[in-house]
Amino acid sequence: MSHRQLLNTVDSDQKKKIMENKNVKGKVILIAGGAKNLGGLLSRDFAAKGAKLVIHYNSESTRKDAEQTLADVRALGAEAIVVQGDLTLRSNIIALFDRATEKFGGVDIAINTVGKVLKKPFVDTTEEEYDSMSEINSKVAYFFIQEAGRRLRENGKICTVVTSLLAAYTGLYSTYAGMKAPVEHFTRAASKEFGARGISVTAVAPGPMDTPFFYGQESEDAVIYHKSASALGGLTDIRDIAPLIEFLVTEGWWITGQTIFANGGYTTR
Ligand SMILES: NC(=O)c1ccc[n+]([C@@H]2O[C@H](COP(=O)([O-])OP(=O)(O)OC[C@H]3O[C@@H](n4cnc5c(N)ncnc54)[C@H](OP(=O)(O)O)[C@@H]3O)[C@@H](O)[C@H]2O)c1
Known part of the structure; x- marks a missing residue:
């Protein structure tokens, strides 16, 4: 084969990959924390574009949101299931992918929106709080990426939600930013290891987002500060x-x- 023929083959392979990746119609998308707020919006958006959905939630208090999201995505014409589970147990992450595979035969895109915030002085943080923050923000992300790497179809996609505090120089979020920080490296390492199968791995770091997740630990003054701290003004919107x-x-x-x-324009680096 001539060099030119070889280039043409590479080009058409690349183009084929791009075409395959452009569209989510018929693809199976698993969203950890897919019932409400950012995850709930993603579920609805992907449903409107013709994807099949596996919508995960954790707490009993989120069951209603999960049922509403399921009803909404079905009304948009999407096939979907809801799966409950505490993903700090690796066995529950495996069970989540098992359910997706049983229902749809495989998974194409895996998105992890799971997180827990704590705003607390370093000297007051307890061992229990440290462990919980570590499990929810780091351990879940690690084993979610691991299971996605094992299970995703060729040319699959993985994305984890982290935080813009990774680029901030601030106190009080030592366990939150500190436990989201390793996800950046998990993302780098997994992208190298999974790349040969066309799987991309990314993380998205939003600014303070206008959801109940944000307001739970912020005083009124702090909310005013966070709103004023973005160049474009106000909080991040899902x-x-x-x-x-x-x-x-x-x-x-x-x-x-x-x-x-x-x-x-809240933080940069
Ligand atoms: N809102 C913000 O200010 C902000 C800013 C930057 C980044 N983020 C990140 O954005 C993501 C989405 O946040 P959001 O604002 O949309 O709030 P959210 O809906 O409360 O998202 C957090 C999710 O984590 C899930 N979760 C917590 N513990 C879990 C566990 N043990 N096992 C499985 N799932 C668990 C929650 O499920 P249950 O509620 O059912 O337990 C919930 O779905 C989070 O990763 C957060 O760290 C948020």
Whole structure:
């Protein structure tokens, strides 16, 4: 084969990959924390684009949101299931992918929105709080990426939600930012290991987002500060983050190993 013929083959292989990755129609998308807030919006957006959905939730208090999200995505014409589970147990992550595989035969895109925030002085943080923050923000992310790496179909996509605090120089979020930080390296390492199968691995780092997750630990003064701290003004909206994640797992497939900050100019690095 001539060099030119070889290049043409590479080009058409590349193009084929791009075409395959552009569209989520018929693809199976598993969203950890897919019942409400950012995850709930992603579930609805992907349903509107013709994807099949595995919507995970954790707490009993989220069951209603999960049922509503399921009803909404079905109304949009999507096939979908809801799966409950505490993903700090690796066995529950495996069970989540098992359910997806039983129902749909495989998974194409795996998105992890799971997280827990704690705003507390370093000297007051307890061992229990440290362990819980570590399990939910780091351990879940690690074994979710691991299971996705084992199970995803060729040319699959993995995305984890982290935080813009990874680029902030601030106190009080030592366990939150500290336990999201390793995800950046998990993302880099997994992207190298899974790349040969066309699987991209990314992380998205939103600014303070206008959801109950944010307000739980912030005083009124702190909310005013966070609103004033973005260059574009105000808090991050889930509607500004969902399109970025949707891009990364479709047309943006060439971006891999990266953590992308999206925060209206709140932090940079
Ligand atoms: N809101 C913000 O200010 C902000 C800013 C930057 C980044 N983020 C990140 O964005 C992501 C989504 O946040 P959000 O604002 O949309 O709030 P959210 O809906 O409360 O998202 C957090 C999710 O984590 C799940 N979760 C917690 N513990 C879990 C466990 N042990 N096992 C499985 N799932 C568990 C929650 O499920 P249950 O509620 O059912 O337990 C919930 O679905 C999080 O990763 C967060 O760290 C948020």
